[in-house]
């Protein structure tokens with residue numbers, strides 16, 4: 001797949017001829033210098049941006065042929081996205097934030113909140129359901145974002161610098177959680193500057209000027 005931008009009459013290839021295949025349960029880590037194309041690649045996979053060329057299939061769906069509405073539905077049903085900024089709704093409790101994707105899909109509120117509580121336990125936040133985002137630490141907020149991204153048994157997690165605002169202890173905890181989600185069958189593609197990411201990944205790539213370069217085997221050292 002490829003994606004270019006026209007900037008001051010010059011074509012910038014943010015993603016150029018990238019081919020990436022990953023299987024369920026795999027933790028893929030993508031590192032790379034600033035501006036190398038990581039966010040663009042992730043946005044293409046999430047259907048938040050459109051490719052100029054190429055086919056993109058995520059969880060069996062041809063993202064590049066879906067309409068905007070179908071892509072939005074795909075992000076609710078099968079593909080969760082996490083960014084550096086957790087993007088939680090400040091007026092909603094942790095559980096209400098996590099429940100939101102299910103409610104949008106039509107699950108009744110009580111049931112969605114119950115599922116959200118289970119998801120919060122899964123990311124180590126049992127008992128914090130009623131806290132507002134401002135009453136949580138940065139690491140806890142990011143874990144709420146992770147719970148919201150996977151609720152409803154979404155099979156694919158796309159994360160763009162998910163630990164960018166976290167210290168190393170919280171970063172390790174977040175990568176460990178993503179690892180455990182992968183061990184339960186989730187496919188995670190994580191773009192990260194953080195070298196720690198590779199300790200938890202199955203596969204590591206580096207983006208260089210819009211291209212994807214395999215880094216040999218990942219340095220997975222964490223169980």
Ligand SMILES: Nc1ncnc2c1ncn2[C@@H]1O[C@H](COP(=O)(O)OP(=O)(O)OP(=O)(O)O)[C@@H](O)[C@H]1O
Pocket residue numbers: 005006007012013014032033034035036037038039040041207
């Ligand atoms: N909307 C846009 N218009 C023009 N150029 C863009 C646009 N978005 C990204 N680019 C360019 O595409 C290239 C890749 O950008 P991208 O944001 O994907 O990099 P990145 O690896 O995620 O960087 P960072 O680590 O700093 O977030 C850069 O040269 C950037 O300037």
